[in-house]
Amino acid sequence: MKFFIDTANLNEIREAHDLGVLDGVTTNPSLMAKEGISGQERIIQHYKDICKIVDGDVSAEVISTDFEGMIKEGKILAELDDKIVVKVPMIKDGVKAIRYFSSEGIKTNCTLVFSAGQAILAAKAGATYVSPFIGRLDDVSTDGLQLIEQLVTIYDNYGYGTQILAASVRHTMHLVQCAEIGADVVTCPLSVITALLNHPLTDIGLAKFLADHKKANS
Numbered sequence: 001m002k003f004f005i006d007t008a009n010l011n012e013i014r015e016a017h018d019l020g021v022l023d024g025v026t027t028n029p030s031l032m033a034k035e036g037i038s039g040q041e042r043i044i045q046h047y048k049d050i051c052k053i054v055d056g057d058v059s060a061e062v063i064s065t066d067f068e069g070m071i072k073e074g075k076i077l078a079e080l081d082d083k084i085v086v087k088v089p090m091i092k093d094g095v096k097a098i099r100y101f102s103s104e105g106i107k108t109n110c111t112l113v114f115s116a117g118q119a120i121l122a123a124k125a126g127a128t129y130v131s132p133f134i135g136r137l138d139d140v141s142t143d144g145l146q147l148i149e150q151l152v153t154i155y156d157n158y159g160y161g162t163q164i165l166a167a168s169v170r171h172t173m174h175l176v177q178c179a180e181i182g183a184d185v186v187t188c189p190l191s192v193i194t195a196l197l198n199h200p201l202t203d204i205g206l207a208k209f210l211a212d213h214k215k216a217n218s
Contacts, residue, residue: 003186026165
């Protein structure tokens with residue numbers, strides 16, 4: 001399973017990269033705004049800066065919601081770097097745009113997916129990734145992980161090449177369960193990835209090893 005970090009913070013991206021487990025980045029206008037990145041020129045430069053750090057795919061989201069606007073924006077984004085994946089919303093014109101980009105060899109990430117039906121449309125249109133938002137489904141008392149499991153079955157049934165990118169991952173159990181179910185990718189904050197390092201028995205064991213070493217060498 002691939003690990004993507006969901007952020008626009010360059011320091012966090014570098015930290016995840018240096019940890020040795022980073023496979024890609026997802027970001028969006030909200031995350032850009034959180035880092036104080038605004039204006040077309042600054043946003044474009046920020047995507048370039050991210051691509052310099054990351055070895056894998058970088059999802060860059062279009063703002064337009066009409067077909068022509070998404071195509072125009074998507075082409076500009078795709079020309080920035082071969083790593084760029086054009087992130088398109090799950091709407092009618094978005095599905096049309098995914099089909100167009102797919103025919104042009106441009107990678108896509110269909111975002112804001114909340115149902116199996118939506119994910120089927122994205123896969124049939126040729127999306128590189130589909131992003132079901134499991135945490136947001138949990139927020140409305142719907143099992144987000146069940147959707148991931150459903151998509152794994154459906155995509156396997158028909159041999160769809162679209163990768164299931166579990167988004168809105170809130171905690172380590174989300175991440176581990178996505179791995180158990182068979183999601184291709186998870187995208188989450190850096191804190192979720194680093195939290196995988198923690199276990200009290202590891203801390204206790206290390207403390208004992210160090211104490212024993214100190215006794216043996218005192």
